[in-house]
Amino acid sequence: MGELENEAPAYVNRLAKQLAPSTDVVKKTLKRKERIVHLLYLKSVVDMMQLQEIIVKPFYELSKEQNFADYIRSLPYETNMPSGDEEVLIEITKGNVFVMIDKQITLLELKMVAANAVQEATMEPTIHGPQLGLSESLETNINVIRQRYHQPSLIIETVQLEEASNRSVALVYDTDLVRPKLLKDIKKRIQSIDIKLIQGSSDLQYHMNEVKYSLFPTSLLTERPDRVLHNMAAGKVIILVDGSPHALITPTVFFDFMASMEDNYYSFWVVKLIQFLRYGGLFTCIMLPALYVGITSYTPDVFRTELALTVAASRIGVPYPSFIEVFFMLIFIELLTEASMRLPNTISATATTVGGLILGTAAVEAALTSNILVIVVSLVAISTFVIPISEMNYAVRVCRFFLLVYTTVFGLAGLVLGMLGLIMYLVNKDSFGEPYLRLFGKNRQEELKADEQ
Amino acid sequence: MSRFVYYLLISNMVANMIAAGPRILFSKSEQGAIVSMIIALFFGVFINWALIKFFNAFSGESLPEILDLYVKRWISIPILVVLGSIWYIAGLQTLITYVDLLLRFLAPEMSVYTTLSMFIVVISFGVIMKSRSILFTLELVFVMLLPFAIYYVIKLYFSPQISWDYVRLAMSFIDNPPNYTVFSTTLFFFIGTFDIIVFNSLLKKKMIFGLKEATFVFLLGAFTIFTTYFIPIGVLGFDRIKDFIYPWIFTSDSIRMKFGVIERVVFIFLLIFLAVAFLSIMIHWHVSFKLFENVFRLKKSMTNKGKTIRTCILLVAFWVVAFFITVRVTEYDLFTYSSYYFNLMSVVIVGLLSLLWMLNRRAKS
Numbered sequence: 001m002g003e004l005e006n007e008a009p010a011y012v013n014r015l016a017k018q019l020a021p022s023t024d025v026v027k028k029t030l031k032r033k034e035r036i037v038h039l040l041y042l043k044s045v046v047d048m049m050q051l052q053e054i055i056v057k058p059f060y061e062l063s064k065e066q067n068f069a070d071y072i073r074s075l076p077y078e079t080n081m082p083s084g085d086e087e088v089l090i091e092i093t094k095g096n097v098f099v100m101i102d103k104q105i106t107l108l109e110l111k112m113v114a115a116n117a118v119q120e121a122t123m124e125p126t127i128h129g130p131q132l133g134l135s136e137s138l139e140t141n142i143n144v145i146r147q148r149y150h151q152p153s154l155i156i157e158t159v160q161l162e163e164a165s166n167r168s169v170a171l172v173y174d175t176d177l178v179r180p181k182l183l184k185d186i187k188k189r190i191q192s193i194d195i196k197l198i199q200g201s202s203d204l205q206y207h208m209n210e211v212k213y214s215l216f217p218t219s220l221l222t223e224r225p226d227r228v229l230h231n232m233a234a235g236k237v238i239i240l241v242d243g244s245p246h247a248l249i250t251p252t253v254f255f256d257f258m259a260s261m262e263d264n265y266y267s268f269w270v271v272k273l274i275q276f277l278r279y280g281g282l283f284t285c286i287m288l289p290a291l292y293v294g295i296t297s298y299t300p301d302v303f304r305t306e307l308a309l310t311v312a313a314s315r316i317g318v319p320y321p322s323f324i325e326v327f328f329m330l331i332f333i334e335l336l337t338e339a340s341m342r343l344p345n346t347i348s349a350t351a352t353t354v355g356g357l358i359l360g361t362a363a364v365e366a367a368l369t370s371n372i373l374v375i376v377v378s379l380v381a382i383s384t385f386v387i388p389i390s391e392m393n394y395a396v397r398v399c400r401f402f403l404l405v406y407t408t409v410f411g412l413a414g415l416v417l418g419m420l421g422l423i424m425y426l427v428n429k430d431s432f433g434e435p436y437l438r439l440f441g442k443n444r445q446e447e448l449k450a451d452e453q
Numbered sequence: 454m455s456r457f458v459y460y461l462l463i464s465n466m467v468a469n470m471i472a473a474g475p476r477i478l479f480s481k482s483e484q485g486a487i488v489s490m491i492i493a494l495f496f497g498v499f500i501n502w503a504l505i506k507f508f509n510a511f512s513g514e515s516l517p518e519i520l521d522l523y524v525k526r527w528i529s530i531p532i533l534v535v536l537g538s539i540w541y542i543a544g545l546q547t548l549i550t551y552v553d554l555l556l557r558f559l560a561p562e563m564s565v566y567t568t569l570s571m572f573i574v575v576i577s578f579g580v581i582m583k584s585r586s587i588l589f590t591l592e593l594v595f596v597m598l599l600p601f602a603i604y605y606v607i608k609l610y611f612s613p614q615i616s617w618d619y620v621r622l623a624m625s626f627i628d629n630p631p632n633y634t635v636f637s638t639t640l641f642f643f644i645g646t647f648d649i650i651v652f653n654s655l656l657k658k659k660m661i662f663g664l665k666e667a668t669f670v671f672l673l674g675a676f677t678i679f680t681t682y683f684i685p686i687g688v689l690g691f692d693r694i695k696d697f698i699y700p701w702i703f704t705s706d707s708i709r710m711k712f713g714v715i716e717r718v719v720f721i722f723l724l725i726f727l728a729v730a731f732l733s734i735m736i737h738w739h740v741s742f743k744l745f746e747n748v749f750r751l752k753k754s755m756t757n758k759g760k761t762i763r764t765c766i767l768l769v770a771f772w773v774v775a776f777f778i779t780v781r782v783t784e785y786d787l788f789t790y791s792s793y794y795f796n797l798m799s800v801v802i803v804g805l806l807s808l809l810w811m812l813n814r815r816a817k818s
Contacts, residue, residue, distance in 0.1 A: 304716035410571035
């Protein structure tokens with residue numbers, strides 16, 4: 001150990017070489033009398049102010065008797081030292097500062113995250129409840145959850161994905177409430193993901209799904225911290241991906257998708273009314289188009305005579321069978337929804353007006369559809385949006401077409417059978433071992449345990 | 454008893470109300486129908502009690518599993534084949550009746566093949582899906598239908614068309630000697646519980662069949678039998694009731710909802726019963742499928758591919774037989790064969806119970 005050794009040791013050089021042509025790699029040697037410290041970091045991800053305050057300044061300020069190595073070791077920023085060059089490099093790219101004093105190597109987490117501001121909840125707005133959602137930084141999100149849930153049993157487990165981005169993924173759960181088998185299952189699934197790049201929680205959700213061709217989502221993406229907590233307190237596992245403003249909730253069953261957080265904030269009867277409307281909307285938007293076809297084309301005598309005549313009268317002049325009419329209008333309304341979603345806010349208002357009002361009226365006047373169908377289709381479109389979670393919303397929109405086809409072929413009885421088939425499909429599906437659709441939650445956990453034996 | 458056992462019982466009872474059952478009852482209305490129904494009611498509660506009691510020793514095990522444990526393979530195969538066919542026919546009978554009903558009342562222009570094929574996808578899916586899911590589907594559909602069913606029953610009992618004099622007249626035939634066909638037809642209302650020969654593998658908790666449960670089953674049975682038999686008589690009259698092929702359809706069609714969007718109650722009835730009949734077919738065939746699966750089991754462990762092939766073959770066989778028979782059977786055949794089937798069924802039930810009793814003794818020793 002002499003003054004001549006200002007050259008960095010071989011290890012640091014080796015690491016620096018691997019990061020080499022990047023312009024933001026900094027390899028620094030601090031030197032003062034007998035002390036030498038080697039630093040290696042990426043300046044684009046490290047907080048310079050902190051580096052200055054925590055490492056550089058004390059280095060020159062500490063008196064001779066005080067040991068700088070001990071000081072570094074005592075810092076709360078230290079992260080665990082992984083074994084192997086590759087892992088150390090990954091840590092450095094995450095924003096850790098590599099510090100080497102003599103033979104002692106330390107990694108200090110002095111990360112600077114640009115996007116750590118908590119964002120406003122825009123996807124699932126509520127009148128009451130928290131207005132702010134999650135942020136794009138994992139630490140901030142964990143902080144948001146910890147701040148609202150003070151239990152020593154709250155566990156945050158970080159896993160690193162084995163793909164190109166080496167993203168950190170945090171599993172957040174309450175050990176007292178979670179089922180051990182579920183936890184094991186989820187970890188296994190995350191480890192077994194074999195994909196090049198994960199961009200965020202939404203594609204993690206897609207790749208965690210074991211079934212290749214699935215329609216209904218088995219995990220829920222949310223940006224609301226109250227939904228995260230609500231589900232965690234029910235024994236579910238929350239998955240947070242670094243850089244994604246959405247939390248992934250697993251396992252989720254059908255009724256989780258039909259719950260709005262506002263159900264917790266209103267009085268009992270108000271909530272019951274809202275829920276009734278929501279389920280009514282669900283049935284309407286799935287069944288109504290099919291019902292129209294079934295009744296007008298197969299069994300008009302189901303309705304009382306006056307109504308049957310009204311429906312028939314409004315269809316006078318429509319030159320084709322009702323199912324073409326319904327398909328035509330449904331696809332039209334789907335296009336309208338899709339277009340207004342992709343467009344910027346200012347233009348989408350125009351699109352909706354032109355599409356909805358003008359074309360709707362024109363289509364009726366041109367005798368391409370009946371008046372009643374325009375009402376039916378707008379009712380369907382509106383009631384689709386009553387479903388609080390957008391993934392479920394999409395799935396239901398697809399189901400509607402299946403049911404429509406089944407009814408077109410088989411009539412009203414086909415509608416009932418198709419609906420039963422849909423229910424059976426949902427019941428038979430499972431999300432991480434939990435039945436997707438079932439009633440009576442009272443002894444749900446008990447029955448699950450009986451199944452596992 | 455687990456709540457799912459009640460669902461099985463109820464689904465079978467309700468599905469029977471529209472199938473060939475009532476017609477057989479009415480055909481014997483002057484030849485001892487009432488006494489036989491009362492005897493069958495008590496016997497029905499008894500067989501339920503016996504079944505639950507025998508299965509208590511094997512909680513969480515289905516009949517094929519029990520047979521594997523205590524009986525040699527060459528004995529269990531014929532037993533499973535007989536039971537499998539009996540359950541298959543139970544489903545088929547409901548299917549034929551319902552296809553006929555749909556053709557007659559809901560979509561007369563449709564061909565019988567189209568009507569049958571609308572069941573294929575949905576029922577096949579139901580047959581091969583997990584047993585657990587069947588029970589949950591049953592629960593869900595029941596809860597969804599319950600408001601309609603209650604409305605329908607209230608509407609029936611308080612309908613001004615009912616003439617209780619006819620009911621009293623029908624009751625006056627209580628002194629006729631009992632009739633075996635009526636007895637076995639009525640007994641069929643109670644065999645829904647026997648589906649647990651397969652579903653028992655999911656019912657891990659020990660079931661109790663005490664006085665409370667017995668009373669409940671008794672009341673349920675009494676109510677269903679009373680409704681099935683006396684309400685059509687009250688609405689349609691006692692003298693001509695024998696001539697109706699589907700007495701229940703006409704009974705429902707005599708009720709109107711004056712202010713409803715749908716005026717004729719018969720459509721609500723048809724659609725509710727379509728759902729229940731569908732569930733009943735699905736359950737029966739699922740049971741039958743599971744029993745046959747155990748018959749055609751080559752080795753202890755089969756490859757997945759082998760299992761898929763077996764499933765496909767069984768399903769194709771199910772549907773080929775169903776198509777073949779449905780297209781050929783006439784109304785009269787359906788009536789005759791159904792009564793033969795019911796007559797056979799009660800013998801099989803007694804046989805099954807004695808088999809269970811024997812197995813129980815073997816398990817104890």
